[in-house]
Amino acid sequence: MKEAFLNHTMNFIASNQGNLNDEEKEKLQYGLEGLYMTITKLVVIFLVAFLLGFIKEFIITLILFNIIRFPGFGFHASKSIVCLITSTLLILGLPYLFTSIEVSLNIKIILCIVSVITFIICAPADTWKRPLTNEKKRVLRKVVACSLAVLYSVLIIVFNGMEISNLLMAALLIETILISPIMYLIFKEPYRNYKKV
Numbered sequence: 001m002k003e004a005f006l007n008h009t010m011n012f013i014a015s016n017q018g019n020l021n022d023e024e025k026e027k028l029q030y031g032l033e034g035l036y037m038t039i040t041k042l043v044v045i046f047l048v049a050f051l052l053g054f055i056k057e058f059i060i061t062l063i064l065f066n067i068i069r070f071p072g073f074g075f076h077a078s079k080s081i082v083c084l085i086t087s088t089l090l091i092l093g094l095p096y097l098f099t100s101i102e103v104s105l106n107i108k109i110i111l112c113i114v115s116v117i118t119f120i121i122c123a124p125a126d127t128w129k130r131p132l133t134n135e136k137k138r139v140l141r142k143v144v145a146c147s148l149a150v151l152y153s154v155l156i157i158v159f160n161g162m163e164i165s166n167l168l169m170a171a172l173l174i175e176t177i178l179i180s181p182i183m184y185l186i187f188k189e190p191y192r193n194y195k196k197v
Helices: 001-016 022-052 055-073 080-100 105-122 133-156 163-179 182-185
Strands: none
Touching: 001 055, 022 055, 022 080, 022 163, 055 133, 055 182, 080 163, 105 133, 105 163, 133 163
16 A cells, blocks of 8 residues: 555656656655655554543644654654554553553653653664764754753653643653664664764
8 A cells, every 4th residue: 555655646746747866756755655654653543542532642742752853863663564563652652651650750850861861872863764964963953852851851840740741751751762772773773874874
């Protein structure tokens, strides 16, 4: 189904845009693959969230996660099924867990400290398809990602006892996991790809 979508869309764009060179075709295909995976993944996760009665919390977590994900980058699964399972477990599982159990302030503070340290060491974490070769942009993304990690941590502590604290904690932890080398090792993906270009 994915191949049919990609082929049909690529042919449609090529017929309306004229001749595309190989680099343009590659960028277009990469973007379309990302779009396809995002839409199909979100439909499945929204359905699971709906069945769990967890739509509002899921949407808030998704927004909070995407804000910090943009500068932090992080792991991208190379296979659609791996992406779907990982995304469901992290983007739905962690916030569901944090809103279902009581997490003490001390545990949250420890998790925030670990997250901020991970951001300082690991952010931004690129992928082999999108290595962050521009040093200035990489430094800027690190500063923004680390600043957001600190901001999220402060808000988690300030709003402790409220649902938003738990959802912020979940979003921060999801991105912490995705920028850490552990995910890359588990799925045998190359890490710090900007050094290899």
